[in-house]
Amino acid sequence: MRDTGTDTVAEAFEEQRGRLVAVAYRMLGSHADAEDAVQEAWLRLSRQDADGIDNLAGWLTTVVGRICIDTLRTRRTHPESAAGELPEPVVTEDVDGPEEGAVLADSVGLALLVVLDTLRPDERLAFVLHDLFGVPFDEIAPVVDRSTDATKMLASRARRKVQGTPQPADRRRQREVVDAFLAASRAGDFDALLRVLDPDLRWTRHTSHGTIVKVGAEALAAQARRGADARFTARRVLVDGTPGLLAWGPTGRPLALMTCTVVGDRITEIVSFMDPKVLESIDLPAGDA
Incomplete structure (x- = not known):
């Protein structure tokens, strides 16, 4: 057992945790479910030979994405199991300052989460990963089990639905x-x-x-x-x-x-x-x- 290697993998995972939680939250609309998805990704990583993973960030994104898709499909098949069906709002004092800026930089409006919830799971993942996090379509394609061109179409359909909603005022x-x-x-x-x-x-x-x-x-x-x-x-x-x-x-x-x-x-x-x-x-x- 290589303790040093294990520590290195754990450190690398922690470096990705914030981004993974952000991806999962935008997919699931629940902070608790997002944390659960990322924890499950860590458990899967701990059972892997990390030396065989060329791109850890990409591997983790793929795993978290698939976990989120499975969760969304379960919610649709068994609505009674969707305990976190309401997006969990982040509520703060309305003041101008650095703290407000930090919250805004990491927040997704409730209205957008509601719109995202109307998308099919594969559409939602394609849109979230590409449009919100800049993941290339050829990396998203294996996650949704589609070709790169088909994945582009998924994101395009999702984008039209999102852009069709009225834009908020300043x-x-x-x-x-x-x-x-x-x-x-x-x-x-x-x-x-x-x-x-x-x-x-x-x-x-x-x-x-x-x-x-x-x-x-x-x-x-x-x-x-x-x-x-x-x-x-x-x-x-x-x-x-x-x-x-x-x-x-x-x-x-x-x-x-x-x-x-x-x-x-x-x-x-x-x-x-x-x-x-x-x-x-x-x-x-x-x-x-």
């Missing part, structure tokens, strides 16, 4: 629109709410009783107006690098996390996390008790 405008929504909600101003919400707004609420989806601005505006006198504190936060809202009750317990998709001057989609168990599982900024 950060400054996003903040202004989210702030206007919060101010109108606090004031119970129905007309102001309708001015900031897209008429075809899609509002998805993940509650302890299940997921509820409503389309149209009136439902959310009416709910916000009814809740204007409720005892809660809310402020803008960053959710996966884009402005959203976090609300706390009078004791400082989180009540709801909202991700906001802003296109132009209006909010076109809101995803609300309201299940206490889900909120407890997310690392949230502290509220004021």
